[in-house]
Amino acid sequence: MNIKAEDMKLIGAITDLKEIPSGALNIRVDGKALIRNSSPNISVGPNDDGTGLRVEVKAGTKNETVHVPVIVTQAGFKDKVYNTFIINEDADVTIVAGCGIHNDSHADSGHDGIHTIVVKSGAHMKYVEKHYGEGSGQGKKILNPTTDITVENGGSAEMELIQIAGVDDTLRSTTARIHEHGSLKITERLMTHGEQNAESIIDVYLAGPESNAQILSRAVAKDKSRQVFRAALVGQDDAMGHLECDAIIMDQAQIQSVPQLVAEDARAVLTHEAAIGKIAGEQLIKLMSLGLSEEEAVNTIIEGFLK
């Protein structure tokens, strides 16, 4: 199956791919699977009710990657998909997801990806999801991902959730449940500009003994954009959790940051740090004294912060 050059470019923006990779893969374009491949260890197929994908990684699989990017290019198209990922015992796998929207029209386009992820005992998963919007039209680019993740005994998961640019409206909702000796690290990077709205809600339940979680959020809000970040760490056992939300605010933007710690067990150790601030004048002067212009200094600080 051939893929259009502009579609490949959009896929590249969210996955860093230059061409279609080998191995397990599903490329969804405007609601349909354009390319779908399984590998010997990773099966990629439709789910039972035909509303999305089921990806299953065999127990013991090591160092494999499955790509499941989605793009929306048809004006006014609203895509909704239900995907399930099962990472079986002791597997070690990377999932590259993400969604790119190109919209030159006046009608809104969007994608709602509803993901259920189960990381089984002793397995490790890295999940990378990048969101990006582009196009010259007045129509909004809307992305509403919902992710539900369970990390079973001794499993571990790392999630990188990134919104690069161009997404007008987003409501990201992530819920995680971590069992005995399980661990989860969520890193979120979000940039909004223009009149964009972004809301991210993360709830992590530390349900088993010795479970641990880290939520690290960095956000930049420019122009008249608005962001809301609400994250809750719920300690239900002898568990540890740390929550960090750090934001740079610019221009006429608004940011609301609501870190929440809930201890339902006296052995839970939960901490948080939260900060919102503009770029310090001293930081700009420092970079300008190395020869950067003011604009270059601002961009360097933002790029570094969101790296």
Added chain:
Amino acid sequence: MLRLENVSMAVGDDGGELREIITDINLEFKPGKLYAITGPNGGGKTTIAKVIMGIYQHNNGRVILDDEDISQLTVSERAQKGIAYAFQQPPRFKGLTIPDMLSIASPGLDTAGVRKNLRDVGLCPEDYMDRDVGPGLSGGEMKRIEIAQVLARDARVSIFDEPEAGVDLWTIQRLIGLIIAKYQNSPKSTAVIITHNERVLPICDEIIVVNEGRIERQGSGAEIWPLIKDDIECKVKLQCRGEIGYEY
């Protein structure tokens, strides 16, 4: 190379009254020479440095680089023309690594160059290649990285604002040695060190004593050092409760 002509700077206080921070400063910095600016805290040393870099805007007088009046140029423009300033308290950046900062200071610097710059300021490259110039670094580490950036820039006029502050005695010797080796007798560049360090002052080509915003004394190291020696040694010994010997 760099001249300050009748430079004064005043700031408004809470009541709106103008208060002069530096008054009628006349200085000339020549290539191949090492200059020290010293004097009591709050006397105006850092203000002079920041006026040269363009961080503070002076109210009167002119700052001249190679016969060009740079008084109205921005910090970026002055940096591009070859002025560098190592901050006394460098700011921290979340997400910018030490190699990032060195590459901004010296575009095109390769990994080997980054490693050399770190070694020069006494930092083991292995431990610092991936680290942010952020809250995880100590004050002394920040200071060494700051100095490494200015050394990497190879600027024509490099100003080091109290390089010894926050750095241990062993390291300061090494840093000062580096600065001297790089700038003394260099045909194209000059260095200005703001310092109270009694090991640095006597070896500078010229010492400028700034007090209450004015140049109190100025002359060769040999000329000025004996006049201020007792004062500075006395202060250092007081600070260290006499525990450290100063034989050199």
